[in-house]
Structures are given as structure tokens and as C-alpha cells.
Amino acid sequence: MTLVQALFYLMSFIALASALFVAATKNLVRSIFMFFVTLFALAGLYVLALADFVAITQIVIYVGGILVLILFAFMLSGKETLNVIAQQRKQFISISRLPALLVAALFLIVFVNVIVKVDANNLEWVKKAIATKNDIQSNAATTENIGVNLMTKYLLPFEAVSILLMIALIGAAHLSRKERTE
Amino acid sequence: MNFYLTYFIIAIGLFGFSAAFALFGVYAERKVSAFIQDRLGPTETGKFGSLQTAADMLKMLQKELITPAAADKWLFMAAPAIIFIAVYLGFAALPWAPGLAPAKLNLGLYYIFAIISIETLGILMAGWGSNNKYALLGAMRSAAQIISYEIPAGFALISVVMIAQTLNLQDIAAQQGILSTEKVSFAGFWDVSSIGGLFAWNIFRAPHLLIAFVIYFIASLAESNRAPFDIPEAESELVAGFHTEYTGMRFAMVFLAEYSMMFLVSMIGVILFLGAWNTPLPNMGVVKLATWTTNAGWGVIWIIVKTLTLVGVQMWIRWTLPRFRVDQLMNLCWKVLTPLAFACMLASGLWRIFLM
Numbered sequence: 001m002t003l004v005q006a007l008f009y010l011m012s013f014i015a016l017a018s019a020l021f022v023a024a025t026k027n028l029v030r031s032i033f034m035f036f037v038t039l040f041a042l043a044g045l046y047v048l049a050l051a052d053f054v055a056i057t058q059i060v061i062y063v064g065g066i067l068v069l070i071l072f073a074f075m076l077s078g079k080e081t082l083n084v085i086a087q088q089r090k091q092f093i094s095i096s097r098l099p100a101l102l103v104a105a106l107f108l109i110v111f112v113n114v115i116v117k118v119d120a121n122n123l124e125w126v127k128k129a130i131a132t133k134n135d136i137q138s139n140a141a142t143t144e145n146i147g148v149n150l151m152t153k154y155l156l157p158f159e160a161v162s163i164l165l166m167i168a169l170i171g172a173a174h175l176s177r178k179e180r181t182e
Numbered sequence: 183m184n185f186y187l188t189y190f191i192i193a194i195g196l197f198g199f200s201a202a203f204a205l206f207g208v209y210a211e212r213k214v215s216a217f218i219q220d221r222l223g224p225t226e227t228g229k230f231g232s233l234q235t236a237a238d239m240l241k242m243l244q245k246e247l248i249t250p251a252a253a254d255k256w257l258f259m260a261a262p263a264i265i266f267i268a269v270y271l272g273f274a275a276l277p278w279a280p281g282l283a284p285a286k287l288n289l290g291l292y293y294i295f296a297i298i299s300i301e302t303l304g305i306l307m308a309g310w311g312s313n314n315k316y317a318l319l320g321a322m323r324s325a326a327q328i329i330s331y332e333i334p335a336g337f338a339l340i341s342v343v344m345i346a347q348t349l350n351l352q353d354i355a356a357q358q359g360i361l362s363t364e365k366v367s368f369a370g371f372w373d374v375s376s377i378g379g380l381f382a383w384n385i386f387r388a389p390h391l392l393i394a395f396v397i398y399f400i401a402s403l404a405e406s407n408r409a410p411f412d413i414p415e416a417e418s419e420l421v422a423g424f425h426t427e428y429t430g431m432r433f434a435m436v437f438l439a440e441y442s443m444m445f446l447v448s449m450i451g452v453i454l455f456l457g458a459w460n461t462p463l464p465n466m467g468v469v470k471l472a473t474w475t476t477n478a479g480w481g482v483i484w485i486i487v488k489t490l491t492l493v494g495v496q497m498w499i500r501w502t503l504p505r506f507r508v509d510q511l512m513n514l515c516w517k518v519l520t521p522l523a524f525a526c527m528l529a530s531g532l533w534r535i536f537l538m
Contacts, residue, residue: 036303064332071310
């Protein structure tokens with residue numbers, strides 16, 4: 001087993017174990033901090049897949065932004081509220097969990113199907129890309145590639161997303177503004 | 183196998199450096215504050231009190247590790263480690279001299295920016311885990327402050343990246359001196375590619391980067407929770423902020439993280455704006471000062487001298503200015519620094535297109 005493979009299995013194990021903990025624990029705040037470990041392990045997997053820019057962006061946005069935002073919501077909402085959520089019914093199978101079980105089961109079917117049907121070592125499009133030298137080498141500078149593509153091929157989606165974010169920003173600013181007393 | 187051994191040695195060396203710097207930093211801080219407040223500072227332990235921080239460290243090592251009964255034990259124990267490791271990871275990407283960097287990341291600057299944001303999470307963890315109102319308030323303030331000030335700091339950094347056209351810190355460093363492969367011009371008109379020295383530094387290559395540097399420096403004070411932005415640990419209202427409940431080695435870790443953070447943000451400022459490991463001495467005719475003083479050995483000396491100067495300015499500011507109120511802090515960030523940083527970014531774009 002090469003070092004890369006060992007790292008892959010290590011990262012995958014950490015990601016899966018911590019994700020299981022996040023889903024299973026009753027302590028909501030701890031589950032959020034555990035989610036941080038999951039995100040870190042995922043970032044590690046991205047690095048192994050030569051997507052270093054994606055890995056760092058994941059840490060900036062999820063860890064530095066979204067996780068901190070969730071934590072803020074928790075800290076503003078007192079211990080009593082959290083205790084109510086923590087004291088849910090303990091039984092594993094109940095009618096209120098049916099939708100979740102259904103979705104999980106469907107996803108399992110999809111995943112098993114993918115694993116059984118796809119021959120990951122001889123994919124058509126991967127072979128084609130390697131043949132036409134359209135693949136990313138381990139020493140390639142991916143940032144320039146992403147930048148150029150965002151500004152040329154994917155300019156319209158990029159601008160659409162930026163307008164969406166702008167709308168969200170203006171909306172947030174409007175909501176947080178003090179009402180003028182008349 | 184030697185390959186991996188080198189990595190371990192470098193990592194341990196960086197840890198040793200940050201610990202040694204914290205020892206020196208605490209001593210310097212106490213002497214600087216004493217000078218500013220017309221006191222003597224530590225004088226008893228060792229010559230001029232120079233062994234004071236070592237003695238403090240010994241005291242901390244022996245102290246009992248108290249975990250409050252109502253605290254969330256795991257979060258409480260893990261938080262100081264996360265706070266310190268987040269800062270320590272940042273050191274991996276910093277270039278020390280030509281050809282001398284722990285890791286040659288082509289995303290170096292972005293990586294450090296990401297790593298710094300992890301510290302917020304550690305602080306929130308400490309605040310929540312302590313189960314203490316002062317700790318929680320301190321953590322909330324700290325997170326709000328760091329997140330807000332990341333925006334002007336980020337845009338100040340982007341305005342440098344737009345001039346430099348790379349995120350690799352080693353490349354950004356090399357562009358600011360005689361080792362540059364492209365044309366370097368002072369303020370956009372005077373070609374100083376072979377003169378180097380002070381004139382090739384980023385703040386002089388494009389004058390608006392001087393403003394960007396000031397914005398970055400102010401924001402970096404806020405990100406390392408230093409006065410005048412130390413409301414997270416405002417001792418007159420919050421006892422000690424997010425680390426109120428910490429004792430012994432855990433407290434030492436938080437302290438180590440604070441001083442390492444000071445060094446880290448100063449060094450990033452030096453690399454991006456103040457010429458990194460390049461010499462301040464220009465080539466003048468036959469007196470080739472820049473050529474003589476640009477190599478690996480000199481590089482380490484220059485970057486440490488510049489960084490320590492910035493750390494000194496941080497200390498000077500801490501003991502001179504009073505603390506900001508929360509609303510003043512947010513006003514400064516959102517109404518002054520952020521628009522200015524945006525203007526700098528715009529200026530960088532125009533500069534790159536029309537003057538370079």
C-alpha cells in the first residue's frame with residue numbers, strides 16, 4: 001500500500017466515523033464540533049484528489065463561515081432550548097422517522113447500484129481525457145485554470161451566483177436595519 | 183525515508199521557534215509596557231529580569247489543571263490545542279529566505295487565510311466548553327470581531343495578489359527585489375529591477391498598497407485579539423474573556439497561540455508588503471549593497487528583523503491606545519476599512535492594466 005492509499009483510507013475512516021458521531025450524538029454542540037473534523041477530513045480527501053483549491057475553499061467557507069454561523073445560532077439560543085432538543089424519544093424505529101429512513105434507504109440503493117455497475121478503473125471519459133492530454137497532473141497550477149474557466153467558459157453561471165449573493169446581502173442588511181419610529 | 187525525517191525536523195524546529203518567540207515576546211512585552219508606563223518591569227530574575235518568562239513557564243508547568251465541574255470536558259480540553267495548532271499550521275507556508283520555505287505551496291496565501299479562520303472555532307469551543315458567562319461572552323465577541331475584520335484584511339491581501347499575480351508566498355517575495363524575473367518599477371515609472379532594495383518593495387511599487395498595508399495591519403491587530411481590539415478579553419468587564427477558566431499548561435497554550443499569531447500576522451504583512459526577505463539596501467553604482475545582502479543567510483536576518491519591528495509596533499500600539507467599544511469597532515471595520523479596502527482592490531486592477 002502506498003502512502004497516498006494509506007492516507008486515503010485514514011481520511012475516509014476519519015470522515016465516516018466523525019460523520020456517524022455527528023448523526024448519532026445527543027449533544028448538539030459536540031456534534032457541531034465533530035462536524036468540523038468531518039469537514040477537515042473531506043478537505044484532506046480533496047487534496048488527495050489534486051483539488052487543493054477546493055480543499056482550502058471548503059475550509060474557508062464551511063469552517064470559517066457556516067460552522068461559526070451555526071454556533072452563533074446555538075449560543076444565542078440558551079441551554080433550555082437545547083435540552084428540549086436533546087431529550088427526544090429514544091426508540092430507534094418510530095413513525096416520525098419514516099421519511100428519514102426512506103430517504104436513507106433510497107440513497108443506499110443508489111450507492112450500491114453505482115458501486116456494482118461502474119467499473120471505476122476503465123471509465124470511458126477518463127481514458128479519453130488521458131488520451132487527449134486533458135487531465136490534471138500532480139504539479140499543475142489548478143488556481144489559474146479555475147480562474148480562467150470562471151471568467152470565460154462559466155462566466156454566466158458565475159455572474160448569476162454573484163447576483164444571487166448580492167440579493168441575499170441586501171436582504172440581510174434590510175432585515176437587520178432598525179425600524180424608523182414615526 | 184530521509185525525506186520524511188526532514189519534514190519532522192522542520193516541524194519540530196518551527197514549534198521550537200514559536201515557543202522561543204513566545205518566551206522572548208512576553209519578556210519584550212513586559213519591558214516595552216514598563217518603558218511606556220515609566221516603570222521598570224521585571225528586574226529580579228536574572229540580569230535585567232531576562233529569566234522572568236522562563237521562571238513563569240516553570241511555574242505554569244507545575245500548576246494544577248483545573249476543569250470546572252459544569253464544563254463540557256472534551257471541548258474544554260481540546261480547545262487550547264486547536265487554537266494553538268491552527269496558528270502553528272500557518273507557519274508551514276511562510277518563506278524565510280530565497281529557496282528556504284517549509285512547504286512550497288502554490289496556494290500559500292489562501293492556505294494561511296483559511297488556517298487563521300480555524301482559530302475562531304477554537305475560541306468558540308473554549309468559550310462554550312468553559313460553561314462560564316464571561317468565557318462565552320468573550321468567545322462571541324472574539325468570533326464577531328475576527329469574522330468582521332477578515333473582510334478588510336482579505337481585500338487588502340487581494341489587492342497585493344492582483345499586483346503580484348500569484349498566491350505563492352515565495353514568488354510574491356521574489357518579485358520584490360533584485361531576484362525578480364519580471365520588471366519591477368518604483369511607483370510605476372522608475373525601473374528598479376537591478377537596483378532593488380527599499381524601492382522594489384510592494385508598498386513602493388504601487389503607492390495604494392501603502393493604504394492596503396495599513397488596513398491589513400489594523401485588521402491583523404483585531405485578528406490576533408490585541409489592544410486596541412481586545413474586547414474579547416477586556417479585563418475590566420470580562421475577567422479574562424474566553425480563557426477565564428484555563429489554568430496551567432492549557433493557559434500557556436492559549437498564550438503561546440496569541441504570541442505565535444502576532445508573529446504570523448506580522449510575517450505575512452512583511453512578506454506581502456515590506457519586501458519579505460529582500461534587503462532594504464539598494465544597489466548604488468559600483469556599491470552593490472543589494473547584491474551583497476541578498477542570499478539565504480541574509481534573507482533570514484532581514485525577515486526576522488522586519489517581522490520583529492512590526493511585532494514591536496503591535497506592542498507599542500497595545501500600550502498606547504485605549505480599547506475600542508464594540509460599536510466603534512464595528513463602525514471602523516464596516517464603514518471605514520471595508521470601503522477603503524475595496525477602493526484599494528479597484529486601484530490594483532487599474533494599476534495592473536494601465537501601469538504594469
